[in-house]
Amino acid sequence: MVCTVERCAVATVNPLLVPSTLPYGLPDFSAIRDEHVMPALQEALRRHKAEIDTIAHDPTTPTAMNTVVALEQSGQDLSRVVGYFYTVAGADATDERLRIEGEISPLLAQHTDDMYMNADLFSRIDTVFHSLSESLGDLAPLAEKTQIPLADVEAETSALVRRYHELFLRHGAGLDAAAQARVREINAELSRLSSDFGDTLLKDTQARAVHITDEAELEGVEESQKAFFADTARAAGKDGWLIPLGLPTVQPILEQLARPDVRARIYDASLQRGGQKNETIAQRMALLRAEKAELFGYRTHAELVISDETARTPEAALQLLTDLAPAAVRNAERERAELLPVAQADGCTTLSAADWPYYAEKVRAAHYSLDSAELKPYFRLRNVVEQGVFRTAEILYGLRITKRDDLHGYTPDTDVWEVTDATTGEGLALLLTDYFTRPTKRGGAWMNSIIDQNALLGQKPIVINVLNLTPAPAGEDTLLTLDEVETLFHEFGHALHGMLSKVIYPLFSGTNVPRDFVEFPSQFNEMWALHNDTLPVYATNAAGDTIPPELVEKVRAAQKFGQGFATVEYLAACIIDMAWHTLTRDGIRALGEDIDVAAFETAALQRAGLHVEGIAPRYRTRYYQHIFSNGYSAGYYSYLWSEVLDADTVDWFNEQGGLVPEAGQRFRKMILSRGGSIDYMTAYRDFRSRDKDVTPLLRRRGLV
Structure with missing residues (x-):
């Protein structure tokens, strides 16, 4: 075939560098190959740098529109490349993608530093910040374009200016040249180490399969x-x-x-993941984080991080953890006393951490006549998703969720769904669901955005839910545990936060909120898993029989059983996170290079009064992906902090009558749609008509 100029031009177009023509801008996964990623990233970085340079050297007087809004509009190519790559790299982490990720991470870290430490750009933002009322005068065209009242545009733009000013300072714009240079070095090394930690854990987890x-x-x-x-x-x-x-x-x-010997093998394999290599990486990361905190005027990394969360201080976060610890330990010890005789009857001399789950299941079956296997036939994946998770959201928020067989995800078993307004038919979002485990998928479950909703660019969101479910043999229903059902509801709560966002600026879209607030909508959404208004609809077996009411009552009666174990293992993981990140740089150095990490963890747990024989932390340092690879450092407490709001909100919904559209619309309007454009605790106070109350959480976990 003769290659005309036109054909050659088309053949060489990188699909990541042009907007997708598919609905909602869904990436054309079939057209994108791994070899497109690095060239696209390098070109996108070049383009974004040029945009930043234009904004920074604009000769006109700085305004919100020509400086901060212009910055928010920039980098669209980069967002497209990054949104695509980190979606596929997490869910299908082939060796080639891991290699690419290792190259990308330091480039992105350097680019971020270049932007936030750009003195000319910060000078313009600082001018806008200090003359905010005068700088909002040119927003009328944006209000007209977005069809949003000018007063609302001005309010959200004011919040955008304040947030960017804060972000620039938190990234080093106010530091002297020497400190900025050191922060750059630290960020580059942390980026590499974080990637190494995650890659090591993934490969070692695969290698240690039993x-x-x-x-x-x-x-x-x-x-x-x-x-x-x-x-x-x-x-x-x-x-x-x-x-x-x-x-x-x-x-x-x-x-x-x-x-018991097989249980011990599996438990030991789990404990060994990541190994000494990841412990060394973790200690180095903790040291670098502490040094960086000092450069910004904070004593510890936890102080630096939590100052930007709703908790505000490590002391506030730790107070919640330590307040719950004594009652949680008492519950766990009571549970242990119930399990131990059953284990001893089987010939076990003690109750090890490898044995606890097995005997907890036996006691649950005996005390509550509940065998988890009884539940699974009623938790068929398709029904749980379509008649449970989706139907609940459709009723609460006035939605319609429809499968789009004409659109395709990044693997054959990734489905695409369209979310529309049930009344007007307006398209709101695309949802990708990727539920089944594969060797190249990272562990756990998560939601992420490929495109964030925003009125500025007229973009509607594309979000993804990823789980690691075990698929059934061909032709059979995939049956779920109750934990897996709750995980589906949880991750869809995150998805709703992204899909129902209604903000002007991408920076504020959906889940772009503090970590100790982001888990609130997702944890709240779990309430519908066992709710009377939802469970009888989706929990049906292959014969069409609804889950028997007596089985449901057994489940509810058994819910508080095991809360001692669950709370202690979670609190223990939080304490390990805080143990690393409340140390000063000198404190970490004093540990020495040959630190016994297991002993360090044990000492921290004993200080917190969280040592219970047979209960290990949910995560230990060597495989603590959340805090050493996933951006939750000094932030694992967030789940409990958010659960206070979640439990309080569950009470409110039940007071309103349960699955009531009016209640859902209030939650959507006042919480879900607002993203990061609000003062979070003020918004919660307005929604609940009072301050948060911790009592519902204590009651849920059996602590009162």
Whole structure:
């Protein structure tokens, strides 16, 4: 074929550097290859730098529109590349994508530093900040373009100016040249180390999958689970069964395994993930973070981070943790006293951390006549998603969620859904769902945005929910545990926060809120998993029978059982996070290079009164992806902080009558749609008509 100029030009266009023509700007995953990523990123960085330079050297008087709004409009190519790459790199982390990520991370870190430490740009932003009322005079065209009242545009733009000014200062704009240079060095190294930590954990987790060759070792395991382990082994070129490992310390399969030696093997494999290499990386990251905090005038990394959260201080966050610890430990000790005789009757001399889940399941079955296996036939994935998760949101928020078979995700089992307004038919968002585990998928469950909603650029959101569910054999229903059902509702709560956003600026869109607020909508959404208005609709077996009311009552009666264990393992993980990040730089240096990390963790837990025999922290340092790879450093407390709001909100919805559209619309308007454009606790106070109350949380966790 003759290559005309036109054909050659088309052939060489990088699909990441042009807006997608698909609905909502969905990336054309079939057209994008890994080799497109680095050239696209380099060109997008070049373009964004040029845009920044134009803004920084604009000869006209700085205004909100020509400086801060202009900055917010810039970097669209970069957002497209980054949104695509980190979506596929997390959910399908091939060796090539891990290599690319290692190249991308330091480039993005350097680019971020270049922008926030640009003296000319900050000078203009500082001028706008200090003459804010005078700087808002040219926003009328934006109000007309977006069809948003001018007063609302001015209010959100004022918030945007204040936030950018704060971000520039928090990234080093106010530091002297020497301090800025050191911050750049620290950021570059932290970016590399964070990527290394995550890559090491992923590869080591894959390598430590437990290989079983004798079926007798799988005594107690459900047949569908065995079939999955056999399929996993075949895919890895092995005979027998291969048990992959999940993210937390306690692996779910421990509940089923009758053989204590096999439980011990799996538990030990879980503990070893990441190894000495990740412990060394973690200590180095903690030291660098502490040094960076000092450069910004803070004693510790936790002080620096939490000053930008709703908790404001590490002391406030720690107070919540330590207030709950004594009651949680008492509950856990009571649970242990119940489990120990059952374990001893099986020949165990003590109750180890590997054995606790198995005997907890046995006691739950005995005390509440509840076997988790009884529930699974009623928790069929498709029904849970469409008749549970989606239907609940449709009723509460006036939505319609429809599968788009004409659109495709990044893997064959990634589905695409369109979310529309049920009354007007207006398209609101696209949702991608990627539910099944694969060897290249990172552990855990998450939501992320490919495109953030914003009126400034006229963009509607594209969000993704990712889980690690075990698929059923071909032709069979995928059956879920109650934990997995709650995870589906949780991650969709994050998705709703992104999809129902209604803001002007991308910086404020959806889940772009403090970490100790972002978990509030997601945790609240879990309330519908077992609610009387929802459960009978989606919890049906293959014959069409609804879950029996007596089984539901057993589940509810058993809900507080195990709360001691769950609360202690969570609080313990929070304390380990804080133990690293409330140390000063000198404090970390004093630990020495040959620190026994396990002893460091144990000492921190004992100081907090959280040492319970048989309960390990939900995450330990060497595989603590949240704080050393996922941006939650000094922030794992956020789940509990948000749960205070969540539990209080659950009470409010029940007071309103449950699944009531009017209640949902109030929550949507006052919380979900506002994103980061609000003062969070003021917004909550307005929604609830009073300050938050911790009592519903204490009651939920059986602490009162």
